[in-house]
Amino acid sequence: MLFNSYEFLFFFLPVAMGIFYFIVKLKSKRLAVPWLVFVSFIFYAWWNPVFLILLGASVCFNYGVGYFLLQKNYHSYKNIKPIYLLIFGVFINLLALAYYKYFNFFILNMNTLFNLSIPSENIILPIGISFFTFTQIAFLVDAYRGCVEEYRFISYMLFVTFFPHLIAGPILHHKEMMSQFESDKLLKVNWENIIIGTVVFILGLFKKVIIADHLALYATPIFDAAAQGNVPQLFEAWIGALAYTLQLYFDFSGYSDMAIGLALLCNVRLPVNFFSPYKAKSVIDFWRRWHMTLSRYLKDYVYIPLGGNRYGEFRRLRNLLVTMLLGGIWHGAGWTFFVWGGLHGFYLIVNHTWRKFEICLPNIINWGLTFVSVVTAWVFFRADTLQTAILIIKGMFGFNGISLAENLAYRIPLLSGFGFDFSGFMTITNLSLTKVVPWILIALIIVLLLPNTMELTAAYKPALRISAKNIETKYVQYWQWKPSYVWSIALGIIAVLSILSMSNVSAFLYFQF
Known part of the structure; x- marks a missing residue:
């Protein structure tokens, strides 16, 4: 169910x-x-x-x-x-x-x-x-x-x-x-648990059926086309990768919210499992925010029993890699999951090694490197085969060519001499760029600039290990949920839209794991 x-x-x-x-x-x-x-x-x-x-x-x-x-x-x-x-x-x-x-x-x-x-x-x-x-x-x-x-x-x-x-x-x-x-x-x-549980559940339902399921309409065709041997060029590859990255975010975040909300209806508080991972400025920080209970499990029952950081730097990095490889295999039986886990193990090794040099980069660069690394790894997580994943990765980094709209051939003729063609932005699917891009931009704004559900309701402590101390001051004044007509109307609209959008029911992505 x-x-x-x-x-x-x-x-x-x-x-x-x-x-x-x-x-x-x-x-x-x-x-x-x-x-x-x-x-x-x-x-x-x-x-x-x-x-x-x-x-x-x-x-x-x-x-x-x-x-x-x-x-x-x-x-x-x-x-x-x-x-x-x-x-x-x-x-x-x-x-x-x-x-x-x-x-x-x-x-x-x-x-x-x-x-x-x-x-x-x-x-x-x-x-x-x-x-x-x-x-x-x-x-x-x-x-x-x-x-x-x-x-x-x-x-x-x-x-x-x-x-x-x-x-x-x-x-x-x-x-x-x-x-x-x-x-x-x-x-x-x-009654406080009942009300807050309902609020958290509605927000999670909205994430799943309105945002995640809509983004799937853009991610799935591109990955399916690549699986059939079609070659995605730069824009298509990035649109597929970003759409899936955001689909997975809202799908898993939505499920986590709904689980917390339902438990709260029973006077039970579950641990926080998801805390704005795409705001992370390092891969280390990403794993403190993404699937937090799995990260804790891997640390306590795999990484530490392997020796943790007790036997020198080489063994510590080796243990990190082995832990992430096992974490990848846990998600599914396939070499794509193995590579995904290995990539994150490699990222963590680089991250820990880089910290030793004590070189500080601007936050925007740290965030950008982290986000691109995570998006790249998600391609392997989503693809059915390594061949499909590599095809999309090559497209993301321009190795499959760059296609632009036809009318630009007359406006910027010099580009044709640098490997650009003008057959159109989307060549392997029937997707409309004008429909896809706004959804991706809106989803990115929500992910990167707005508070998450736990921050919105932190004053009521809906989950374990969350309190008002976990949120930034600017969110307290402007965004925190409180009983009001504005919030009631907004949640009512969100609930109605979500229920009306449930005609095409889709399973949560993490159900397959």
Whole structure:
């Protein structure tokens, strides 16, 4: 089920929240948490009921392993050392993930490398498997480290399956969430949470269905044309890359907002997962703002266990590269994701090395270098094959030629001697430049000059690790949300436009990961 669907907005959500608040009125935690677990399973089953078995088995297995790791006498339990139990638990999780997500990719590459003809399997990727698998691996590791308290099984089930985050994150940490599920605050009708949760959700819905889905109309044709062997020239390549860069931003940012808003309706605060990453002036800063819970996960459970920065500069940079390569592979089974992760690993190595020289460049140059680097890497992230990505990258840097409008041939005839042709700006698609450019410019203005949703609502702390201290002073006075007729009218218009635009429902881009 999609947050941006009529069945979710007008059936699932009213029923789920209506009964939840009825239970809240009864002050029954024994009913509230199981109800949220039940509706979360219904939410997941709406896509494919068969995979409820996988989700349920994963939850039960990991809780069982975690339970034994948490026992005070587990050191002597049947002479099984805790490290072996941890390895077993992590191995089973990764085995399931590898089968569903990477098995056919492995077979394909084996066939290519060794000229084999092993048939691939008809495997359907369970939606959200990467997120609930990584969440539980972190739980097992922390249980082994002694950083986890014992919780009720039903609370653990809600921690893993809670529907606002189940499909595409954020990746939760048990320490942040378990206490909320056990708290009496869960059983209060908090009108501030309801109002702010609704505001955040509406803003996220608008980002997805109005902005992201519209930008997809410009990104998809160019990438599809390149995949068919058409050669994008300079302007087409940049329009495709920028349109996708902004589509992904508003798609993922919109989902993150909706997840935070929905959780707040249940008196639960999720961690911030997205904080204006395209405003970053370095790649290091970008990863502090983009998919923040994944960055935290990779740091705590990959980079630091590899040694972090404890064994010299060379190993630190190596660990950065390995971490980002694994982060790339986590996103999908394909060499394009591997290259995307490798590029960001390379960017981070350059960034950390450059800082040692203590050379300060103007902020606009730092931002420009960072933005172009990120956009270039996104091409690999979006393209179906390396060949398609390289074709678009070559176009972005002028290697496929530069085409201008016909009428410029008479106004600037000298350009024809420098490799320019005058067959038109858009030659491989039927897109209109006059329609594409305004959308890209408007999206860039929103991304770069306006506050994000967390800044707009920071005074009400809608998410974990966000407060008024996180926002710039200029935003407080002019942009912060507050109860007013202006904001009510604006949000009403945004909500109506979003709902009317939901006739063509599209899945969130991160659902495929």
